[in-house]
Amino acid sequence: MIARQIVPGIDSLVALDWDRKLFDELVPLHDGTTYNSYIVRGSEKTALVETVYPPFTADYLKALRQAGLTRLDYVIANHAEQDHSGSIPAVLAAYPEARVVTNARCRDLLIDAMGIAADRFITVKEGDTLSLGNRTFQFYLTPWVHWPDTMVSYLVEDKMLFTCDFFGSHLASSDLLAADEARVYTAAKRYYAEIMMPFRMHIRKHLDKLSKLDIAFIAPGHGPAYPRPAFILDLYARWASDEAAPEVIVPYVSMYENTTHMVNHLVDRLMEGGLSVRPFDLVGADTGQVAAALVDASTVVFASPAVLAGPHPDVVAAAYLTNALKPKVKFAAVIGSYGWGGNVVSNRIAEMLSGLKNQVTFFDPVLTKGKPNEDDFKAIDRLVDEIVTANQPMLATAAAD
Numbered sequence: 001m002i003a004r005q006i007v008p009g010i011d012s013l014v015a016l017d018w019d020r021k022l023f024d025e026l027v028p029l030h031d032g033t034t035y036n037s038y039i040v041r042g043s044e045k046t047a048l049v050e051t052v053y054p055p056f057t058a059d060y061l062k063a064l065r066q067a068g069l070t071r072l073d074y075v076i077a078n079h080a081e082q083d084h085s086g087s088i089p090a091v092l093a094a095y096p097e098a099r100v101v102t103n104a105r106c107r108d109l110l111i112d113a114m115g116i117a118a119d120r121f122i123t124v125k126e127g128d129t130l131s132l133g134n135r136t137f138q139f140y141l142t143p144w145v146h147w148p149d150t151m152v153s154y155l156v157e158d159k160m161l162f163t164c165d166f167f168g169s170h171l172a173s174s175d176l177l178a179a180d181e182a183r184v185y186t187a188a189k190r191y192y193a194e195i196m197m198p199f200r201m202h203i204r205k206h207l208d209k210l211s212k213l214d215i216a217f218i219a220p221g222h223g224p225a226y227p228r229p230a231f232i233l234d235l236y237a238r239w240a241s242d243e244a245a246p247e248v249i250v251p252y253v254s255m256y257e258n259t260t261h262m263v264n265h266l267v268d269r270l271m272e273g274g275l276s277v278r279p280f281d282l283v284g285a286d287t288g289q290v291a292a293a294l295v296d297a298s299t300v301v302f303a304s305p306a307v308l309a310g311p312h313p314d315v316v317a318a319a320y321l322t323n324a325l326k327p328k329v330k331f332a333a334v335i336g337s338y339g340w341g342g343n344v345v346s347n348r349i350a351e352m353l354s355g356l357k358n359q360v361t362f363f364d365p366v367l368t369k370g371k372p373n374e375d376d377f378k379a380i381d382r383l384v385d386e387i388v389t390a391n392q393p394m395l396a397t398a399a400a401d
């Protein structure tokens, strides 16, 4: 780990976890991840913003020493999760004069998780400031990006915003800055889908609050930093909005190819209708890819055979994930095949999407007994007509853009 200068007096230390495959034993990682910490030196005081994930603590302390950090006044903790705060106890031991600066919710979580002594904290509220001499931090509470404790720290004179999870990307890269915006776009969208999407409404409020700040640089806790903040701010504004794209996601499993035939017919007809379509065979699928596809999509069609009085378990998991991630999806349907008792497939999936029922219109399911016949394909055609008609306003908007 090395310290790299962003501007004089502000260094970035990035713990590169190149090969991590799973985050929180839940989120699949496509490109590893990073844990970013920042050294901010003022004329009188020095602060760290975030620390790193515990397995990197020894390297981190060494890098701090190599960066010439002989005295530390503050550790600013924007979020209590261990990937950012896990090295705080070691930092406090190495720098006995340092105190942790954070909000009350984060302080309590840090005490619970790591037993840090209460007198090592300075507790801040919305709008409070912390002077380093010629540099000043100002703190803004941004709960639920990603836990209820999250906040952001604005360095007033440098117009630099430290955001921890907010605006991050799980992307291990030697690039300190998001120079390759196409690459960062993909990683940031996936990260948004997996981590941030359930908190869309909170994000909108936070974006509104941040729009009042003059931000020249965003320094997140994961992935490359943003020297052009509008890049990620505009993306978040779009992703968190209610504006969906005329896109149909089709998560499916097929056991005897009956469902596959139905999915293929559906996909062809939807494409003829001018819609963007993305089927996902869920067997062995990368769920992060499915989540990312849900960020903009207007429509989701689950396709499943009946298995043991319900949908295939992989489709159940996809429906559960969709419900939990709370995408902006507006239309949903179920198709599939069964040997006996077909309604269990559509009923169970509709139940699993109960969290979306106030925003989603469900079209009638198309369920075939065994191999789909001509009437079944006509039923899919009728479903496609409904989906295309429902998406007309979005198609018109896309054509006008």
Ligand code: FEO
Residues within 6 Å of the ligand: 079, 081, 082, 083, 084, 146, 147, 164, 165, 221, 222
């Ligand atoms: Fe990167 Fe919520 O921790």
